[in-house]
Amino acid sequence: MNKSLSDIKAAILDMDGVIWKSHQPLCDLNQLFEEFKRHQIKFLFATNNAMSTVEQYVKKFASMDAIVESWQILTSSIATGYILSKDFPAGGPIHVMGSQALESTLAEYKFTNTDKDPIAVVGGLDPLTSYERLRKASFFIQSGIPFYFTNPDATYPTPEGLCPGAGTFLAALETASGVKAKLAGKPLPYIFEAGLERLKIPAQQTLVIGDRLETDILGGYRAGCKTALVLTGVATRADLESWSPAPDIVVENVMDLFDLVE
Ligand SMILES: [Mg+2]
Known part of the structure; x- marks a missing residue:
């Protein structure tokens, strides 16, 4: 298992259970963004929620004093548009x-x-x-x-x-x-494939970060990405014992990922 972030050039993060719980941030978002920038890791966010638009997510980040651009948000509505466009x-x-x-x-x-x-x-x-x-x-x-x-x-x-x-x-x-x-959404790989197209980074150099094994981790694995499970959301260490293939990285919270960089 490769526990280093050294060959990672991009990250696709789930939101609920990873960076916030409903409206409660789980980390300092600006500090998280700074760490990604410091390690030259491009990042975007992917959620199965199809009830909110990209603009509504950009506003949610802004309400927490964090700035993201609309290209950095993927929803399962976008994943649906992505697969529909392939078929039609x-x-x-x-x-x-x-x-x-x-x-x-x-x-x-x-x-x-x-x-x-x-x-x-x-x-x-x-x-x-x-x-x-x-x-x-x-x-x-x-x-x-x-x-x-x-x-x-x-x-x-x-x-x-x-x-x-x-x-x-x-x-x-x-x-x-x-x-x-x-x-269209997780655990299918399409939302991540749509993200990889935007990032222009190969799947093997992209880390999918999520709190659910059966959606985030499975979907990231199917897309060919590296995967990291955080324990701030749904999945627990006990859930990991009966789950295969295991995520590449398991951390208590998203900020702990940067402790893996020497
Ligand atoms: Mg989640």
């Missing part, structure tokens, strides 16, 4: 059952939301999802139109408990239609 290079009309953020992100990839003759159905988490929207999307999927979904996360944590996540609605549409969706 010219863009086109699609049916979206998801958030406004998903719809506006896909519009940037030349895919416009319609109820008339869509070339694909794209689903994601949206608190406004209704039976009527599930019904409509399900009919389109049954008719044989390619079916995509932002991410499979069954739940997401809130102070009150685990809330139904994108995967809950994915299961509803897959159950109703009998068709499995093509997934």
Whole structure:
């Protein structure tokens, strides 16, 4: 296992559980950015959350006095645009059952939301999802139109408990239609592939940093990147014992990564 950062030229970080927990920073963000710069490591952020736009994330960083540029943020909406563009290079009309953020992100990839003759159905988490929207999307999927979904996360944590996540609605549409969706977000490699395209750094020289084994670490591994698990979020040391392949690096928190550099 290579525990050194010496050959790492880029990092792709998950956000929740890595650099903050909801609205509570887990480290000094500016100090983190300074360390990356000092070690000449380019960095960007990748989240499975498709409910917020890139601009909303840039603002969230700003609210914590940290400055990131929009190219440094990747969401599963962007990963969806990335794979849709590979399948439909010219863009086109699609049916979206998801958030406004998903719809506006896909519009940037030349895919416009319609109820008339869509070339694909794209689903994601949206608190406004209704039976009527599930019904409509399900009919389109049954008719044989390619079916995509932002991410499979069954739940997401809130102070009150685990809330139904994108995967809950994915299961509803897959159950109703009998068709499995093509997934865009982690643990698929596409969000990282989209990041590597932006970074222009080879996967082997890129470190994926996350707090979940079954999404961040697995997705990073599938993309061919080095992986680092932080223990400030979901996964614990006990979880590591039953997980294979193991992350390349395990640290208590993200700042500890820089202790690995001589
Ligand atoms: Mg996380």
